[in-house]
Amino acid sequence: MPLAGHADSRQRTNSVTLSMQTHVRPALLLGSLAVFTLIAFCVALTVGSVPLSLGHVVHALGGGGDALTRTLVLELRLPRAVAAFSVGGLLALAGALMQVLLRNPLADPYILGVSGGAAVGALLSLLFGLAGYWVSGSAFLGALISMLIVFVLAHGRGGWTPTRLLLTGIVVAFGWGAAISLLLVLSDNASLRGMLFWLMGDLSYRSGGWLALVVLIVGVVVCLPFARHLNVLARGETLAEALGVAVRPLSIAIYIVASLFTAVAVTEAGAIGFVGLVIPHLLRLVSGSDHRTLLPGAVLAGGSLLMLADTLARTVIAPEQLPVGVVTAAIGVPVFLYLLNRARGPL
Amino acid sequence: MNAPLLEARALTVTIAGKTVCRNLDLRLEAGDCLALLGPNGVGKTTLLHTLAGLRAAAQGEILLDGRPIKNVSRRRIAQRLGLLMQQPEDSLPASVLEIALIGRHPHIDFWRWESHADVNLARRALRLAGLEGLEQRVQSQLSGGERRRLDIATVLTQDSPTLLLDEPAHQLDLHYQLALLAHFCHLARDQGHSVIMSLHDVNLAVRFCAQVLLLFGQGETMLAPVTSLNAEILSRLFQTPVTAVHTPGGTVFLPG
Numbered sequence: 001m002p003l004a005g006h007a008d009s010r011q012r013t014n015s016v017t018l019s020m021q022t023h024v025r026p027a028l029l030l031g032s033l034a035v036f037t038l039i040a041f042c043v044a045l046t047v048g049s050v051p052l053s054l055g056h057v058v059h060a061l062g063g064g065g066d067a068l069t070r071t072l073v074l075e076l077r078l079p080r081a082v083a084a085f086s087v088g089g090l091l092a093l094a095g096a097l098m099q100v101l102l103r104n105p106l107a108d109p110y111i112l113g114v115s116g117g118a119a120v121g122a123l124l125s126l127l128f129g130l131a132g133y134w135v136s137g138s139a140f141l142g143a144l145i146s147m148l149i150v151f152v153l154a155h156g157r158g159g160w161t162p163t164r165l166l167l168t169g170i171v172v173a174f175g176w177g178a179a180i181s182l183l184l185v186l187s188d189n190a191s192l193r194g195m196l197f198w199l200m201g202d203l204s205y206r207s208g209g210w211l212a213l214v215v216l217i218v219g220v221v222v223c224l225p226f227a228r229h230l231n232v233l234a235r236g237e238t239l240a241e242a243l244g245v246a247v248r249p250l251s252i253a254i255y256i257v258a259s260l261f262t263a264v265a266v267t268e269a270g271a272i273g274f275v276g277l278v279i280p281h282l283l284r285l286v287s288g289s290d291h292r293t294l295l296p297g298a299v300l301a302g303g304s305l306l307m308l309a310d311t312l313a314r315t316v317i318a319p320e321q322l323p324v325g326v327v328t329a330a331i332g333v334p335v336f337l338y339l340l341n342r343a344r345g346p347l
Numbered sequence: 348m349n350a351p352l353l354e355a356r357a358l359t360v361t362i363a364g365k366t367v368c369r370n371l372d373l374r375l376e377a378g379d380c381l382a383l384l385g386p387n388g389v390g391k392t393t394l395l396h397t398l399a400g401l402r403a404a405a406q407g408e409i410l411l412d413g414r415p416i417k418n419v420s421r422r423r424i425a426q427r428l429g430l431l432m433q434q435p436e437d438s439l440p441a442s443v444l445e446i447a448l449i450g451r452h453p454h455i456d457f458w459r460w461e462s463h464a465d466v467n468l469a470r471r472a473l474r475l476a477g478l479e480g481l482e483q484r485v486q487s488q489l490s491g492g493e494r495r496r497l498d499i500a501t502v503l504t505q506d507s508p509t510l511l512l513d514e515p516a517h518q519l520d521l522h523y524q525l526a527l528l529a530h531f532c533h534l535a536r537d538q539g540h541s542v543i544m545s546l547h548d549v550n551l552a553v554r555f556c557a558q559v560l561l562l563f564g565q566g567e568t569m570l571a572p573v574t575s576l577n578a579e580i581l582s583r584l585f586q587t588p589v590t591a592v593h594t595p596g597g598t599v600f601l602p603g
Contacts, residue, residue, distance in 0.1 A: 103437040162437070225457065231445070232452050236436025241401055243505070244425030244453035289441040292460075 026293035029286065033300035037085070040304035044081035044311045045073060049318050079210075083268055084203055084310040084324070085303035086212035088275050090265040092302025093219060095276030096283075096295055097258035100230045101251060102162045103237075108277035109262040112169030112255075116176025117146025118266040122198050123183040126191050135198075136267045143263030146172060151255065160251065162237075200323030201272030203310050212268045219261055220299055226250070227291035234289065272325045275302050278336045285339050305332065350413025351376045352509045352541045353398065353428065358407035359566070362393045369566030370407070375509060377539035380532055382552035382573065384545070385562030386585050391545040392433055394562070395511045398543070399430045411509075425453035429505040431498060433513040433545075443489070444482040446497055447473055450504030465504075472503035475530060477523060492518050499527055510534070512544035516551055524548075528555045549581060549589075549600045576600070 045057045050072060052060075059065040060073040094109035101107070109115070121142025125134045154160060154168040180199070187195060197204075229250055233240045241247045265272070279302040283294045309327040316322060355373040359366065367390030375381065383391050396402050398409060400416040409416040411427055419427075429450075447469040448461055455461060461469075473479055476496035481489070489497060495518040502510065510531065516524045532555045534540040543560075546552045552559055553573055561569040561584050569580070581589040581600055592599045 099439060103439060105439060228452065228455070231441075232449050234439040234441065235446065235449055236438050238396075238401065238432060238436060239449075241421065242399060242425065242430040242432070243449065244420075244422035246421055284440065289439060289445060 026287065026290070026297075029293060030296055030300070033297055033304070037300045037304040037307075040307040041081055041085070044084065044307045045077050047311050047315055048072070048077060049315070080203055080310065080314075081307050082210060082213050084306040086216045087203070087265045087269045087272065088279075088306025089216045089299040089303035090212065090219065090261040091272065091276035091306075092279035092298035093216070093223065093295060094258040094261040094265070096280035096291070096298050097223070097230075097254050097261075098276075099280055100234050100291070101254045101258065102166050103234065104162070104166065105281065106277075107166075109258065109265070110271060110273075110276065111173070112150050112165070112259070113146045113173035113176055114143045114259050114262040115266045115271040116173045116180065117149075118143035118263060119199060119271055120176050120179045120183065121145075122270070123180060123187070123195050126195050126198065127183055127187050129191070140263055140267040143259070143266060146176065147256075147259040147263065160248070165255075197323050198270040201270040201325030201328075202321075202323045203269045204314075204321060212264055215261065215264045216299065216303075219257065220296060223257065223295055224292070227295055230254075230291040230295075231289070234291075269324070272306070272328060274325070274328045274332050275306060278332050279305065282336060282339060350410065352412065354410040354413075355398065356408045356410065358397075358409065359405045360390065360394055360397045361405045362390060365390065365564075366566035367393050367397075368562065368568045371568050371570075373560070373570065375541040375543065377508070377541055378535055379541045379558065380535040380556045381541075381543045381558045381560055382546050382556035383543055383560050383562070384549065384552060384584065386564070389562045389564050391562060392513050395430065395513050395543065395545060399428060399511050400424050401430075422453050425505070425507070427507055428509040428511065429502045429507040431502045431510070431512040431515055433517065435494065435498070438486075440485050440487060442482065443473065443478055443484045443486060443497055444469060446486055447500045447504045450501040450506070453505070468506060469500070469504045472500040473497075475503060476500040476527065492520060492523070495519060496523060496527070503530075508540050510540060510542045510544075512542065514547065515544050516546060516548060524551065531555070549576070552576075553598065553600070 042054060042057070046052050046054055050068075052069060052072065056065055056069050057073055060069045061078070063070075091109050095107070098107040098109055098111060099105055102111070118139040119142070121138035121140070122135050125138040130138075150165070150169045150172050153172070154165040184192065184195060229245050232243050232245050233247065233250060237247050262276075280294065280298050283297045283301060287293050287297055305328060306324065309331055310324045312331075313322040313324040313327045351374040353375040355371055358371040358373070359369050361367065383394070385391055393402070397404050400409065400411070400419070403417075411419050411424060416424065448465065450472070451461055451465040451468065455465065470482070473482060476499050478493065478496055478500060481493070486494065486497065499515060502512070512531065515531065516528060519527065528544075528551060531542050531544065535542045544556070553576065556573055559571055559573050559576060561571075561580070563569070563584060578589050578591040578600065588603055590601050590603060592601055
């Protein structure tokens with residue numbers, strides 16, 4: 001008889017398991033991910049056309065060593081590793097947020113058309129032979145325009161439901177897709193290669209690096225206090241409202257913040273696929289669905305995956321470079337399918 | 348004198364051009380257990396959501412602890428009033444215990460994590476709902492009835508003085524219908540909660556509730572002690588013949 005209740009030893013064992021569930025396990029997970037991130041960071045700094053020992057790298061980071069090593073580490077590899085980590089972290093964070101906003105496990109940072117807008121901006125400037133900050137500036141502008149269009153259009157007379165938002169975003173993304181095809185057809189052979197690399201995602205055109213890292217850190221600091229609200233919102237809109245969450249302001253904030261993260265990531269490195277969709281899921285499979293663990297975990301996992309992928313992208317067929325988006329997929333797809341196949345529960 | 352936990356004054360609720368209730372006065376005090384009865388589509392859910400402050404009333408006022416509910420913050424409302432919804436919404440996967448703990452959200456300060464007391468409340472609610480041992484299960488692996496009991500466990504974990512329950516008996520087997528409705532009844536009678544539950548089974552209302560609120564449609568309502576229910580009123584309410592059968596256990600209403 002379930003109503004009788006029996007507080008026996010079994011229940012005590014359960015609560016021990018539970019306290020592990022709520023405190024030790026997330027700490028363990030985040031700890032291991034932090035170690036993994038550190039390893040990935042070391043790999044990104046030591047591996048390359050000129051292999052460096054860890055000692056040399058540390059020395060160079062401290063301002064010592066010979067000029068060549070210092071240039072390699074401080075001017076080439078460090079900014080690129082930082083950019084890769086920031087972009088990967090931003091995409092994973094944005095993906096996790098979009099999945100909560102749309103209550104849809106298939107949502108990714110690009111689903112609402114932000115990357116499409118950015119791509120059109122970037123390709124337009126490449127088509128006119130512009131480079132550097134012009135490309136990233138117009139990509140960011142394109143992303144903002146797309147974000148605004150979707151926000152205003154999704155806000156129809158019937159209100160702002162996830163389905164309406166999703167449909168608006170997807171349709172706008174289709175529009176951008178057509179514009180991208182048009183721009184590719186119109187472009188000459190010389191700029192076509194650069195455009196394709198931009199579309200696949202590529203860190204060799206990175207612009208700021210440190211700016212993306214600042215955005216990522218601020219983003220994590222802003223999002224983490226709301227992680228429990230995200231847990232509630234993930235259960236459904238009306239339930240969240242009934243449990244005291246101000247759903248509308250929270251949804252709008254998630255939309256704006258996730259779109260901005262995506263815009264910064266795409267501006268920095270083009271439309272790198274896969275990270276934003278799969279990293280949050282990977283974390284859901286491994287750690288459960290508490291966003292207080294999931295958000296920082298996704299940032300660390302996404303960041304290190306992209307650092308490793310970028311290291312591979314610039315070394316595998318050196319001196320030629322691969323678009324990093326190809327590499328993230330090559331690493332991520334098998335890992336994810338393996339975990340998905342092994343998992344007993346979620347999804 | 349203490350203000351009632353929940354009060355409606357001259358409440359008129361409309362939805363899609365239809366009037367659910369007109370000039371309804373309702374006072375819910377600690378210990379009250381009220382059944383909400385009416386045919387499909389008459390607006391039971393709409394009325395409950397309005398009382399929960401989730402949608403605006405056309406006219407009249409709703410007071411929570413004596414204060415107009417529209418001036419009370421959502422978080423405060425959630426601390427004082429729990430709503431069991433009829434329909435599940437789209438949601439992301441989570442474990443049974445995680446979902447039950449969601450009920451503690453309004454009680455936990457912004458920067459805090461769930462305490463052991465919160466976890467114990469959730470575990471007790473899960474035990475009451477017969478979900479002990481399934482804490483780590485993912486919700487999608489539960490049966491329909493188990494999911495319904497999980498929703499009930501979440502509301503019990505929320506532990507608010509006023510409970511608005513939209514078809515709590517829906518999808519439950521006989522054992523859990525009786526056990527969980529008896530528990531809600533016990534919360535009202537012995538623990539000072541107040542409960543409104545919409546029900547489709549008149550006999551459950553007769554068995555567990557002291558009062559009934561009938562929604563006839565076109566805004567017509569009737570608030571009465573459950574003992575005043577009879578075959579004639581119920582036949583008119585459901586637009587179908589109802590017979591009262593007197594048994595040693597009390598009066599039972601049967602269709603036909």
